[in-house]
Amino acid sequence: MSWWARLFRRRQLDRQLDAELRDHIERQVADYRASGMSEGEARRRAAAAFGGLDQAREYCRDVRGTRWMEDAAQDVRYGVRMLARTPGFTAIAVLSLALGIGANTAIFSLVNSLLLRSLPVRDAEQLVLLDGGSWTNPIWEQIRDRRTELFAGAAAYGQDEYDLSRGGQTDRVEGLWASGEFFDLLGVPAVLGRTFDRRDDRRGSAQAQVAVLSFDFWQRRYGGAGDVIGRTITIQQIPFTIVGVTPPGFFGPQVGRSVDVFAPLAAAELASGPDRLDSRSMWWLEVVARLRPGQSADAATQALRAVQAQLRDATLPTGWPPAQLEQYLRTPLTVAPAARGPSHLREYYQQPLVAVMVVVSLVLLIACANIANLLLARANIRRHELTMRLALGASAARLGRQLVTESLLLSALGAALGILFASWASGLLAQQLDVELDLSLDRRVLAFTIGVAVLTALLFGLAPALRAGRLEPTDALKEHGRGLAGIGRRWLGEPLVVAQIALSLVLLVGAGLFVRTFARMATMDLGFDRDPVLLVSLDVSRAAPEPEARAALLGRIGQAIEGLPGVASHGISVVTPVSGRGWNAPFRVAGLPELAGRERMAFINAVTPGWFATYGTRIVAGRDFEPRDRPGTTPVAIVNEAFARKFLNGENPIGRFVTRGEPGGEEISTEIVGVVETSAYRSVRDPITPTVFLPFEQVKDGPPAASLSVRAATGSPAALVPSVNAALTPLHPALSLSFQPLADVVSTSLRRERVLAILSAFFGGLAMLLAGIGLYVVTSYAVSMRRTEIGVRMALGADAGRVVRLVVARVSWLLLAGVAVGTGLSLWASRYVQSLLFDLGPRDPVTLAGATAALIAIGVAAALLPAWRATRIDPVDVLRES
Amino acid sequence: MASDKPDLPQGTLDLLVLKTVAAGPLHGYAIAQRLLQTSRDVVQVQQGTLYPALHRLEKRGLLTAEWKLSDTGREAKFYRLTRKGRSELDAETANWRRLTAAIGLILQAEGDAS
Numbered sequence: 004m005s006w007w008a009r010l011f012r013r014r015q016l017d018r019q020l021d022a023e024l025r026d027h028i029e030r031q032v033a034d035y036r037a038s039g040m041s042e043g044e045a046r047r048r049a050a051a052a053f054g055g056l057d058q059a060r061e062y063c064r065d066v067r068g069t070r071w072m073e074d075a076a077q078d079v080r081y082g083v084r085m086l087a088r089t090p091g092f093t094a095i096a097v098l099s100l101a102l103g104i105g106a107n108t109a110i111f112s113l114v115n116s117l118l119l120r121s122l123p124v125r126d127a128e129q130l131v132l133l134d135g136g137s138w139t140n141p142i143w144e145q146i147r148d149r150r151t152e153l154f155a156g157a158a159a160y161g162q163d164e165y166d167l168s169r170g171g172q173t174d175r176v177e178g179l180w181a182s183g184e185f186f187d188l189l190g191v192p193a194v195l196g197r198t199f200d201r202r203d204d205r206r207g208s209a210q211a212q213v214a215v216l217s218f219d220f221w222q223r224r225y226g227g228a229g230d231v232i233g234r235t236i237t238i239q240q241i242p243f244t245i246v247g248v249t250p251p252g253f254f255g256p257q258v259g260r261s262v263d264v265f266a267p268l269a270a271a272e273l274a275s276g277p278d279r280l281d282s283r284s285m286w287w288l289e290v291v292a293r294l295r296p297g298q299s300a301d302a303a304t305q306a307l308r309a310v311q312a313q314l315r316d317a318t319l320p321t322g323w324p325p326a327q328l329e330q331y332l333r334t335p336l337t338v339a340p341a342a343r344g345p346s347h348l349r350e351y352y353q354q355p356l357v358a359v360m361v362v363v364s365l366v367l368l369i370a371c372a373n374i375a376n377l378l379l380a381r382a383n384i385r386r387h388e389l390t391m392r393l394a395l396g397a398s399a400a401r402l403g404r405q406l407v408t409e410s411l412l413l414s415a416l417g418a419a420l421g422i423l424f425a426s427w428a429s430g431l432l433a434q435q436l437d438v439e440l441d442l443s444l445d446r447r448v449l450a451f452t453i454g455v456a457v458l459t460a461l462l463f464g465l466a467p468a469l470r471a472g473r474l475e476p477t478d479a480l481k482e483h484g485r486g487l488a489g490i491g492r493r494w495l496g497e498p499l500v501v502a503q504i505a506l507s508l509v510l511l512v513g514a515g516l517f518v519r520t521f522a523r524m525a526t527m528d529l530g531f532d533r534d535p536v537l538l539v540s541l542d543v544s545r546a547a548p549e550p551e552a553r554a555a556l557l558g559r560i561g562q563a564i565e566g567l568p569g570v571a572s573h574g575i576s577v578v579t580p581v582s583g584r585g586w587n588a589p590f591r592v593a594g595l596p597e598l599a600g601r602e603r604m605a606f607i608n609a610v611t612p613g614w615f616a617t618y619g620t621r622i623v624a625g626r627d628f629e630p631r632d633r634p635g636t637t638p639v640a641i642v643n644e645a646f647a648r649k650f651l652n653g654e655n656p657i658g659r660f661v662t663r664g665e666p667g668g669e670e671i672s673t674e675i676v677g678v679v680e681t682s683a684y685r686s687v688r689d690p691i692t693p694t695v696f697l698p699f700e701q702v703k704d705g706p707p708a709a710s711l712s713v714r715a716a717t718g719s720p721a722a723l724v725p726s727v728n729a730a731l732t733p734l735h736p737a738l739s740l741s742f743q744p745l746a747d748v749v750s751t752s753l754r755r756e757r758v759l760a761i762l763s764a765f766f767g768g769l770a771m772l773l774a775g776i777g778l779y780v781v782t783s784y785a786v787s788m789r790r791t792e793i794g795v796r797m798a799l800g801a802d803a804g805r806v807v808r809l810v811v812a813r814v815s816w817l818l819l820a821g822v823a824v825g826t827g828l829s830l831w832a833s834r835y836v837q838s839l840l841f842d843l844g845p846r847d848p849v850t851l852a853g854a855t856a857a858l859i860a861i862g863v864a865a866a867l868l869p870a871w872r873a874t875r876i877d878p879v880d881v882l883r884e885s
Numbered sequence: 886m887a888s889d890k891p892d893l894p895q896g897t898l899d900l901l902v903l904k905t906v907a908a909g910p911l912h913g914y915a916i917a918q919r920l921l922q923t924s925r926d927v928v929q930v931q932q933g934t935l936y937p938a939l940h941r942l943e944k945r946g947l948l949t950a951e952w953k954l955s956d957t958g959r960e961a962k963f964y965r966l967t968r969k970g971r972s973e974l975d976a977e978t979a980n981w982r983r984l985t986a987a988i989g990l991i992l993q994a995e996g997d998a999s
Contacts, residue, residue, distance in 0.1 A: 020936075022960070024932075029959070055933055059932055063940050066941045
């Protein structure tokens, strides 16, 4: 019988035990009777012979080994009664624990799924990734041909946005071009239909036009329809046949991004041109391999390096300068373990997540200190009850266990509520961060929460339990809680409050730094107006594959927009500002020494006349581009002030010639005709970036995508979407459009900073509130303990002001001590967040002063109420009590 | 306890109980009686010790118990040796023999010296 069965069948076991012992006595009685005794005599002798019946019963019960459980059950029942008797205390304790544990669980479940969990594929720990960024398709083909001699297998994939529309406004979903080995290598089966394999992944074969849907996408778009197999889906306007659906929980190879549609790598050339697969300098594929059983990552790297020379030689990029080719040949190939899958999101969010994890654990620590404080105050009130129990024979250990049980009860209640809170908060957070994660509670998260709950219970329950161990039974008989007992007695509450204040200050400083970073980034002068501009992304690659046709189509687009009501101006550019994308090249200015190495690089954008006006970027010298800047006329350029400063040492750029080097070795010389103010290029975070603008029509080698920017004359640019859509859609049936206000693009690029600011502000505020409550509890308790002293002082003529000063003086010392420690801690800790800050020193004095002021204000407010209450003490009452 | 009924050495009660039950299923009273008879009234076990010992052996799986109708017309709890109990009994008996023989040797040697 297991111990829990013995526990739950206690009643039955007790009955059987009684029957057994009674049977023994009856038999003894019968034997005595048989030897001639009277009934009464026999019973008396039998009872005497047996000895202590109750004792025997207790010994037998001890044998069951469930005594501790029975005691624990008693402790729990008693604890519940005690907690129910002080509902206010219980509610505050449970709620602050729920917030603390919940916040920790929420952040940890993000940490878990983004940073810790393995990909949901077969034997993820055998997977390795070809290290060092992305690879070209020719390189993949080399590895593919050797995949079974190097590893157990290998596959390649490249992320892409699939436009599922058949023209007009785009319908973008997350796509993945995957080699035929992909599903097989990862061990991902199809839940419906089939996945594709090597036979499908063949260039030029009609069979390559197949697609596999993710489970989520199948549910979302097709409502989980069983007859989806065989239907057609268009990717970049090429028809693909749906052949299968992947299992739920498989989100693709990248943590944080859910793939919607998978298509064979070979079909990438149908959707975006043969260059995608043939080019030796298009770096867009990830290569993943599975190790053979017993093969280490190092062994795989060695195997790869053995064929590196052939592999590199066969894939030499065309038209590169010799120095670069030399470097290409020499860079060693390496594989790295990839059980968790590659993820740039992981790199992007790792540091902020760890920062927030530290923040929430500090908040929990502060909450613990608060509860410890409340428990200590309560333990002093419960002294009488506890010493009485000691006097009645309970052991000190038993009392300590009782108090620990109460703490565990509190933290268990807090953890249960906290898990509810966490499941809501982590979803919200993932949504705010725009990551798609499987946030279901797994074993690791549950273990974490339980561990945290037990740890917190020990943290806040230990001090009161230890204190109970020092009680003396005789204390119960003494006068309790009155008289001068409180004076001069140092209790643990005060150091706890100092610690709370110090930690809250650290959190407030952190919050201040992150909020100010976000505020600076959100309000900084980007060098353009974000509010009135509507971005229209144009994919003209299918509508007009040839450069000449493309130019003509873009010209027609410009004409169609011209004069639309509500449109103030418009312009087309190759690169959209702050979109994270960039285009750069080395430059030198004629007549000036060339800059060294990477210093020569400057960003490029190609724009149409009117683009600067649309963005509100001022032209500080020279002229804007004009329609006469066409192919065949003098090549011209406009540079920004940052470029002029860096490349021309501040000399007047107008009329100077700037030369752009290209990978092919060809050099293009252009005349600078204007200078514009410096504006943000790739991201708000980038420092001032030297940029060269070229006339859109004079650039032949730019990327095929372009974005049209439309400036609204008044009001929200989003209001222009219908009219712009109506004007452009008729121009070409295969023209894809997508709309987004520029302000949205800017705010999306600040997502990480925004979430960090919101979270740190929320938890900083919470920490401050908790510290305030802690201070209030300590002060109230001190006032109640010093009641007699205060009463006597008032009887001797102290006025209200003196009494308030008496109380506030103590609080001020606590506050000062806390602020001093907290300042030291903040100064030490702030260097760890430096890289998350923008345009702000980690020891920013304004932030530190502001945080200190806020904390002192809260502290004084927390002290004033008990101080005021102290002034209401009636000396007559106090004197009468004693 | 009278001086002619010495205390049992630690742990021997379990061995005696196992040995007694080895003959066949017995209830607690019969075990106590049997111990008394076999030891010619030397081993008188307190019931406050016997029943916890029975329950402990049952919990360790050396005995199993069954409620059966007995001669009195009431149900009584009969203890029976399990296979595990049997091998424990054999091992402990051998142990006991070795131990008593050794103790006997030592006591003899001491007697010679004095």
